[in-house]
Amino acid sequence: MAKVLTPRSESYAQWYNDLVLKADLAENSAVRGCMVIKPYGFAIWEKMQSVLDKMFKDTGHQNAYFPLFIPKSFFSKEADHVEGFAKECAVVTHYRLKNNPDGSGVVVDPEAQLEEELIIRPTSETIIWNTYKNWIQSYRDLPIKINQWANVVRWEMRTRLFLRTAEFLWQEGHTAHETKAEALEETETMINIYADFAEKWMALPVIQGAKTANERFAGALETYTIEALMQDGKALQSGTSHFLGQNFAKAFDVKYTTNEGKEDFVWATSWGVSTRLMGALIMAHSDDHGLVLPPKLAPIQVVIVPIYKKAEELARISQVVEKISAPLKAKGIEVKFDDKDNKKPGWKFAEYELKGVPVRLAIGPRDLENGTVEVARRDTLEKKVVAIEGVDVYIEELLEDIQTNIYKKAIDFRAENTRKVNSYDEFKKVLDEQGGFILAHWDGTEETELKIKEDTKATIRCIPFDGEDEEGVCMVTGKPSKRRVIFARAY
RNA sequence: CGGGGUGUAGCGCAGUCCGGUUAGCGCACCUGGUUUGGGACCAGGGGGUCGGGGGUUCGAAUCCCUCCACCCCGACCA
Structure with a gap:
């Protein structure tokens, strides 16, 4: 087989870069530090989003949207917060371009300087707490539990696809509570949700814990984290949940009236996971042949490759494929039948291995005769010929088995390391x-x-x-x- | 932002040191045919601001200046 990836043993970093590009997940863009997430990569992110979104809603959160721009003055209100983010903020200073008098394109119109510069959000605590101030008057307005799916910008020196990019996609939850205990409980609930998602969906074992003061989020009193171990022995912080105390409430003067008629500052949390999870997912399970995706997050769970000589043969195979895929689809399994005739089966096998499709079926004339299909699993690369009769149940179980197996492999690796x-x-x-x-x-x-x-x-x-x-x-x-x-x- | 490297067709590269026909090769792409159980083969064809700008020169992918992007290693960070 043609070697398309740098082997991990040779250069883990290069293997990762090769894999992201070759599996068609993302590529570098014309803009420094920013990536283009390609359809196949975005499909995985969308699956992650939809699962997380449901988990958030099931625990009483609602989605909303806050602006991309944050007035500079908001930013300076919480001292630790500014200090933490100041060095990596993009700033909008003007609102207009004009034609360059010398005819060489457009230039920033110096007349169009903003009175107050706008920061492109590196995170939204400040704009959100400035808004919450108007939403909260009494304990009856609490709690507020809001999440937003958004892009943020942190001007990074050195970037890597998914792991660290100047612009990235994430969700950020921002909650306001009456009591410290309630806010702490929220902080814990959310880190538990992240851990649950990582383990059950991504098949990624994580360790939950608290950050030291030094590693905490800028402006938080407590930061909880899920930490995963990558195959090269390095850790990846995969999600964080912050207990913000009354820091932002004080900075933005967000008070509520208690049921005894007294005034108090509200208690806050924030929590987030980003497209960095994609990096974690890629590095956790993949091998030198390509991506290995957990079935629960794979955009294509089963790919079917026909093996045929003539169009007439393909037609017969297609009929059988239809019989196989219908019950799978009925079970909610994502099936792709790749009947393109400009690639040979061997090419397709390699391609879908590169893309991490959990299960591959191959059907040729031999199978038509015997009523069988060849089933290959991506995680172990094992192949097995099974009867078409009942293959839907076999595949359903196989997908579950793959999910369990890659989780077990990851957890064993972590135990050994x-x-x-x-x-x-x-x-x-x-x-x-x-x-x-x-x-x-x-x-x-x-x-x-x-x-x-x-x-x-x-x-x-x-x-x-x-x-x-x-x-x-x-x-x-x-x-x-x-x-x-x-x-x-x-x- | 410092050190090192790279930039030539969609991708991977040769050519650059030592300037000189029409810039080449492999893969991919298009057409036709033969093929198809682990990245097929033959024939024909299309595709290039040689990263951008400026300069030196009769002549620049090649020399000089400058800017940009990417990769690796540091410092910083999710």
């Missing part, structure tokens, strides 16, 4: 030689965390929720520690 270390030397050695998640004791100070980051480029991914209490000493300073935290090099 999660290690406890007790000394800083051991930590550095494991990090350099094996990577993965490292469980180690840390004294809880920002100083130590930064020293480790500077020495090794590893960061604390999270303080896991399900970590066991264990007395120990910080691997760097020897100070006491009550539990281990998770370190890794990260994307």
Whole structure:
């Protein structure tokens, strides 16, 4: 078979780039740092969106839409928030172009300078809290639980398709609550939803935990995260949920009247996942042959490739294909019959492997005679000839089996690449030689965390929720520690 | 934003050092035919602002200046 992807062993980064392009997921655009998401890639994102959207609505959230532009003055209201985002904001300063007097195209009209510059949202807390101020008067107006699907812009130095682009698509939830407890509960609910989505739909095992103060969202009191481990041993932060306390309420003066007639600031959360999930999905399961998609998110779940010599033969095969695909479609399975005659079967096999289609059926004259079909599964590349009779049930179960199997593979990989270390030397050695998640004791100070980051480029991914209490000493300073935290090099 | 690399047909590349017919090759594409159980073959055909702009020269893909984009490695970040 022709080699179309750089093997992972040769260059993991190059393999990833090749895969995104060759599987037709996305490509670089004419605009620096911004990508074009192609139809096949966007179809996966749309599936993710529709599942998440339902999960949000099932937990009492509603969708809305807020502007792309944020007045500069809004931005400066929450000190930590500005500091966190200031360095990567795109700013609109003018509202008009004019023909260049020298005839060489158009130039910005200097007369058309905005009185107040507009920031292109890197996130929407400020515009949303400025709006919520007008929506909230009493406890009866609470809670407000809103989500928006949007694009945001963060002017990144170095970009990579899906993993980090200057513009990306995401959803951002913004909620307002009466009490601290309720806001904290919301923060937890949402990180649980993300974890659930990652594991059940993406087949991606994740670790839930809290970020250290240093790694927290700008303006949050607490950031919860789901962290996934990629095949190269690096961690990928895949979703975050923030407890914002009363910081934004105070910054935007959002008060409500309690049922005792007193005034208080409302409590806030925000949470989001982005097209970065696409990167996670790609890197989690794929191999040197191409993409491996979890059946639940695959735009095409079953592809059927006919093998024939003459048009007459194709016609006979097509009739059988119709009998096979009708019951599959009735079960809600996405089936594609590729009867294009300008590509040979072998070409198609390779192509659909590259695109990660979970199940491939091949039907030729031999099968017509025997009443069989060849079934190939993408995750293991195994092929099996089965009877057409009852093949719909077989395939339905196979899809479930593939979903389970790739999840299991990912979780086994993570287990093999999660290690406890007790000394800083051991930590550095494991990090350099094996990577993965490292469980180690840390004294809880920002100083130590930064020293480790500077020495090794590893960061604390999270303080896991399900970590066991264990007395120990910080691997760097020897100070006491009550539990281990998770370190890794990260994307 | 620093260091390194690349930019020539849709894709992958040769040609650039050392300037000189009409810029070439493979894949893809179009037409015809033979093929079809793991990326088919033959014949014919179309497709190029040589990344953009400026300069040197009788003459520039090739030399000089400048800008842009992408990739890799750093710093920054989801």
